[in-house]
Amino acid sequence: MYGWCGKILRVDLTHGRITPEALDPGTARDWIGGRGFGIHFLRKEVPPGCDPFGPQNKVVMATGPLTGTAAPTGARYVVTTRSPLTGAITCSNSGGYFPAELKKSGWDALIVEGVSPEPVYLWIDGERAELRPAAHLWGKTTHETDDLLRAETHAEARTAVIGPAGERRVRFAAIMNDRDRAAGRAGVGAVLGAKNLKGIAVRGEGEVALADPAAFKAANAKYRGRFKEKTRDNPPPLRLHGTAITVVGTQSHGVFPTRNFREGQFEGWEAIYGETLSRRFLVRPKACFSCPIACGRVTRVPEGPFQGEGEGPEYETVYALGSNCGVDDLAALTRANYLCNELGLDTISMGGAIACAMELFERGLLPEAEAGMPLRWGDGAALVELTRRTGLREGFGDRLAEGSLRLAARYGAPELAMVAKGLDFAGYDPRGEQGMGLAYATSPIGGSHMRGDPAYFELLGVPVAADPHSWEDKPPLIAKWQDVFCVIDAAGLCVFFSVRYLVEPDLWIRPVGITELLNGATGAGYSPEEVERIGERIFNAERLYLLASGFSAKDDTLPPRILREPMPSGPAKGMVCRLEEMLGPYYRVRGWSPEGVPTRETLASLGLL
Amino acid sequence: MEVWIQAFANLKAYAPGGAGETLLSVPEGTTLQELLERLGIPPTVEVVALVNGKRAAAQTPLASGDRLTLFPPMEGG
Structure with a gap:
């Protein structure tokens, strides 16, 4: 395979067994990778009612086809598991260097299952992988663990580890990679702690094989060129500050x-x-x-x-x-x-x-x-x-x-x-940013801004500006942004670059640049429409898992402060979040019933029946 | 009339006071667009402009005492 390594590493902690598995080409094509692989394997292998800290829960750590390539911001992986904070699904995303190293070691994803009887860590050296005792690492901070793992394995190994918080099952413990990058949200680190897995060190010296190197290079040059051109007179504020x-x-x-x-x-x-x-x-x-x-x-x-x-x-x-x-x-x-x-x-x-x-x-x-x-x-x-x-x-x-x-x-x-x-919500009050209220309420992981972030167009002028106080126009926009964010998270890219340079620069952010890069890497011959449908498939699959976990439309809500207490001052003074007015139209746009359940037709059209 | 201006990141270079909020005298009826031109912000430099915390169209006439916030489009937070 190209773009994909074609291999998954299954790590059974209960029995100390590590098994390489082939990545099914159909699965790869239908789910792309990262967040798509996460929900695909979670639905297939993890009972929705199981204890997030128990042996039935699994952790899928998945890269995308663009992770580890020269694609701009091809740095990301996604950790998907059942959340001990919310009781639902979580898929937490991180960059740094660990994800690219994992991909270069020849693995698209890790599936971590069971519970180890003793603390262990996983050492992946290219094709070879082994579980090693980690009792001496238990209690160490993430930085200390990173130092010790690299001393014991390879000086240039990249690590993803938990700290004392994950060991103690703090319900919002993170997995820290490269010391300071976090797959942070909803307790993925606590799940590793419950499994007695202190961390992973990986060394990979391979290169991701590309299906059409010339096409990939051309797409890469085109979108990096777009960035260079834009930033000539507009230095990136995120680089400055x-x-x-x-x-x-x-x-x-x-x-x-x-x-x-x-x-x-x-x-x-x-x-x-x-x-x-x-x-x-x-x-x-x-x-x-x-x-x-x-x-x-x-x-x-x-x-x-x-x-x-x-x-x-x-x-x-x-x-x-x-x-x-x-x-x-x-x-x-x-x-x-x-x-x-x-x-x-x-x-x-x-x-x-x-x-x-x-x-x-x-x-x-x-x-x-x-x-x-x-x-x-x-x-x-x-x-x-x-x-x-x-x-x-x-x-x-x-x-x-x-x-x-x-x-x-x-x-x-x-x-x-x-x-x-x-x-917990991200740093945007939905009373003065109506689309964010709908995004928080319908995000499959709960109050996250990164599952279709309307702050871009509501506040930050990217790719273009829209009114943060209007609600009537938000349902189809939020659905669209949620689907495209699924694609970004599946491809292995970072939102920060993608929403500005790899999509059509209007409110409807068609993932044209992402499609070109994916095709150059994988040879899958996707159309932008097909890629959009995959985004929608991922989002709906996450919804199905959420519903199967006991959640329903009544959980698509926000605290009374946001719904009923008017903002006391400032430009949004007097406003509340008009969630009720947005939810019905949102369910309709999504092809969901008034109870927030995807209809048979919707599922059939997405290949989810 | 006088309006308050505060600019951020690369746009600070065009604001009369640099850092901090500055009071600027402009002719009555000055529009947002005219003010941006008066500050010398080239058309290739992108600006998100808020007037009293709300997005304003380029042709919006400013009123005395308005507070302008200028920042570049941002890739996220």
Whole structure:
């Protein structure tokens, strides 16, 4: 096969068996890879009702045909499993260098199953793979583990590991690859912890074979050329200041979540946004494999109580650990970010849980004696200490480790968890960004922005601008964007480049450039329409798995704060999210029943019957 | 009349005050488009322009006291 390696590595932890399997060409063509492979194998092999921490759950770690190629941002892989945070599916996506290395080692995907009786790690050296004891790594941070794994295997190996948070089954623990890149959302790291798998080290020196090298090269040159041309007069803001520059877009539109989504503008925004980060802590920008943007931030807090070095913060972290907790101390939130990376925690859900705890405390629902300290809005030292305690499940951190929804429910106020399907929102308040409300409510993994991100057109002017306050026009747009994001996640690409340069530059983002690159790599001869249908197939398959897991239309909802409490101030003042008005038309556009179930006709047209 | 301007990232180079929000005097009836030209932003440089937190069309006449936010299109967060 071309583009695909044609091989999957099955890792049975219960019996310590590693089995290479051929990738079925039909499966490859129908699901592309990455997120598509994830849901394909999950539906086939993992019972929807099973315990996410139990031996029946599996973890699919899948690259796409463009991962590891010269395609711009061909750096990504997707981790799909049942989520211990939400009880539903999660598919979490990461870049860096590990995914490309995995692909170059000759494997399209890993399927990790069972539970190892003892801690182990997986060492993949090209064609050869083995499980090795990891008792000596248990308890180590992600950075320490990365150092030790590379010392034991190969100095240039790439790693994906869990930290103490994953070992302790913190429900939003991440899998950290290349030290500071995260497959962060909804507890994929906790699932590896439950399986006693500390991590994976991989070394791959092969090259991805291309079906039509000339066509691939031409497509690559064309789209990289488009980037070069555009950026001649428009230096990428993400390279200049990292994703934290996005604060400008959310703050100015009044949708920058502040103090657990009570407000949409943060008075301390200038202290924590990207330009301030550049001025105070930036050491250098950092790019993932084959990426021309370089949005990553290598940073250092040079002095003071929060001194340290590492990577970040990203926009989502600046929101979650910053404005959403009322924290305007950039050093404190950067330090909390470093801790999340080292302990292996999702910064978004960490911030969501702390913000929720702060609101519970401020309302008198959470006694100080239980919290172990006063939890005042804006307390940077508390933020850092709570992050540490959560990663280690120490004291009150043990409660935070259960996630914001379980925390809020425990103190009698589940409505204070700012979640959809149990997953904490990203940094966009849907009251002033209507499409985002629909995206959160219908995302197959819960409150994620990365399953069809309308912030691009609602706030950031990419590829073109649309009105963030309108709702009537959003249902078909959100469906379209969700499908194209499935394609991006299946191909092995990064959204940041793809939505601007690999799609038709209008609101309907037809994946023309992605199709050209996929065809050059795989020789599959896809039409853009076929690729779009695959995106729709992936999204519907995830929906079916969600429904089979016990979710229904009643779960396509948002907290009462978003639906009924008008935004108190700013450009979105007086607005609530008009989700009810959007859901019916959205189900119709999707070919789903009024109960949110894909109809037989829809499933038949997508080959899902 | 006077309007407030704040620009970000590469657009800072065209803002009268550079960093921070700056008050700028412009003739009555100046449109958004005219203001961008007055700031010397070349047509090849892309701008997302908000007036009082809302996207505004190029031909929108500005009013005294309006707050303009200018930033480049961003690839995500």
